Each structure stands twice: as structure tokens, then as C-alpha cells.
Amino acid sequence: MLFSPRLPGLPRLFPLSCGCRPAAAGALDGPTRAFIGRGWGRPLWDDSSAVASCSAATENSLLERLLVITVLTCRGTGEPLGSPANLLAAVTNGLDPAKYEIGPDVDYPASIGPANPQGRLDGCSEQQSIDAGVLALIAEIQSTPNLVGILGYSLGALVVNRFLEAKARGQFPDCEVAWAATIANPLRAAGDSIDSVSVGFGINGQHASWPGDIPVFEVANPVDVICSCPQDSPLRTLADSISAFGFAELGGWSADLIDRIRRNQWQPTHSDLWLHPIRHWRAWSQAAAHMDGYLRGGAHNAAYRTDGYCDRLVAILNEFD
Incomplete structure (x- = not known):
């Protein structure tokens, strides 16, 4: 019986078969007498050169597929x-087609209230989107025979976060992942970046533990406040009832709000305002600049294409072995 070497995500031993159905015992004579199992776990009898040739071709094709x-x-x-x-x-x-095949775009709502692909006023919430996204991601991983790489952008990065956190807790052991990468992650941890310079951490805070055996590549524009928010930024607490990221995506950050902050028409609520007036003035001035970059400067979207962030991630992934 012929067996493949051990490859990640597959049983330790499995037969290499050309997929033919077995004939009844004794129905064939001489070198054509072969019983060939179909699917994992069924035997392959290769007592003929024809079967051996079929098996070798299938083995090469299968191994190429699994890589x-x-x-x-x-x-x-x-x-x-x-x-x-x-x-x-x-x-x-930009990914190397010799190493990668592009699988499905995970079918989840990508919605924060009325900010959704369909423009519905009753779109699901940020948390509902994340929960649905994790389930859809798991289903896609389980449905592919290959190892997977996972890419997440912005809200999609939160889906990847939650999946990795669950993996770190021992959940979904059958979901084997080669690597994960996020762009503009609202839960980016301080210092996580493919670049040498990083600022602050995600506007929603910092993610919990991730699995130590899955490489994760984080892409963070230092002036994108969604993933690079200073620790003491007032933008973290600007919205009380929803996350700071959700507040931004829903349009809570507006040109009028920026103007009010710049003209000192915003009423801060810090109890130590009068003890550190310069520090607070700088924090709110920086917050206004960050909001402007998010709304009009392309810091959270276009800059990742035009300023080389995506290109640097592509180069890293194409070198991944």
C-alpha cells in the first residue's frame, strides 16, 4: 500500500488513489487485476504497472495541491x-500563484448599523457582524482541503482577532492555519507591526492572547487612528454606548465635530483638565487631526494602497515558507 508523507491538516497516513471504483474480486485477470479504493482510508492494491502509473501521477498532483x-x-x-x-x-x-490560491471572500454582514454593503437602516451591529464573521470563517476553513491564510481589514480584522483568540483558548482545533494578517486592526496590540515604526494601539483596545504557533502579520499606518491610537487619546471615550471604532464608522466623527474641537467649543470631561491644560489641549488637537485623516485624508483606506503598506505585506507573504 502506498502512503503519502505527513502533511499539515491531513491524517497521518492516507492512501494515494487515482479515484477509480474497485472491481469485484476475481473479475479481472493478469496485470489488470486491481482493487482501487475511493476516498480517504480505503486500500490501494498496486500489483500492476497500470495502477502504479496511475498512482504516481495522482501522487504528484495531490502533493502539488497540498502545498x-x-x-x-x-x-x-x-x-x-x-x-x-x-x-x-x-x-x-499580488500573491504568488505558485504558492497561493485565492479562496472565498468570507460571507459575513460587514455591517455596523446603517453602515453596511446594502445601505440598510436596520443593519446588524458591530458585535453581531463579528460573531457571524467568526462562524462563517470557521465554515470556510473547514471546507477547504488546504491549509489556509487569513486576511482581515478593519472590521474584518476584528473577525480574525476573535477567531485567533478562540484558537488560543483551545477552540476549533480542526481549523489549521498557515498564517494570518490584518490591516488597520482596531484591536492591534502595541508594537505589533510589519514596519519598524508603530504608534499607540487599536482604538478599541488591544487583543487578547493569540496562538503561538500561527504567524500573524499586522499592517498599521501610524497616522490611521483606528489601529494607531495614542493611549491617552480622547477618541477612545468619545462614544459611551458603542465602541470607538463603531462610532467612527457610523459617522460620529464629522467635520462639524472636528471644527468644534479646533475652536475650543468641545467640553472635555477630564477631572484633571486644569492640572494639565497643555497636555489636554495637545491631546484634543491631535484627536482633531486624526479624525480629519480618517474622514478626508485616506489614512484608514487609500494610504494602505498608495503608501506601500499592502505591497510590503505581499512581499512578506510571498517569502513565507
């Missing part, structure tokens, strides 16, 4: 499912 990583994408808030204009296409379009 390919399927890339799954988790898009950002409001991006249409599978659209070639989505930000993560700037990564997938």
Missing part, C-alpha cells in the same frame, strides 16, 4: 462581498 495555501479574506465595513475594489484585493492580486 498550496488557500487565502480567505474578511472585508471591511460596508465593502461588497467579493468586490475587486475591496482593499484586500491590493494584497491578493
